[in-house]
Amino acid sequence: MKHASNPMQKAHAAPRCTATSKRSGLPCKNPAVKGWSVCRMHGVGGGHGSGKANPAYKHGMRTREAQEMRKAVTEHVRISRQLERMIDDI
Ligand SMILES: [Zn+2]
Numbered sequence: 001m002k003h004a005s006n007p008m009q010k011a012h013a014a015p016r017c018t019a020t021s022k023r024s025g026l027p028c029k030n031p032a033v034k035g036w037s038v039c040r041m042h043g044v045g046g047g048h049g050s051g052k053a054n055p056a057y058k059h060g061m062r063t064r065e066a067q068e069m070r071k072a073v074t075e076h077v078r079i080s081r082q083l084e085r086m087i088d089d090i
Pocket residue numbers: 017018019028029030038039040041042
């Protein structure tokens with residue numbers, strides 16, 4: 001039975017892999033990975049994107065940048081306290 005809105009239509013219309021088969025010499029024809037010109041078998045490594053592109057992203061406070069920022073602030077506070085102690089000793 002054919003439906004007017006086939007849910008697989010979008011999948012079939014997806015861009016195809018541009019790689020050529022080593023054995024047959026024919027084009028791969030697998031769906032290309034989003035944002036790439038090749039399929040998952042032809043060179044696109046696994047893994048998620050970083051930052052907001054990562055599916056585990058929630059509020060941004062645990063991103064690499066945020067953690068580096070916190071580390072820098074902590075270091076500044078540590079140095080400030082050290083200086084304060086040095087001034088008190090004088
Ligand atoms: Zn391929």
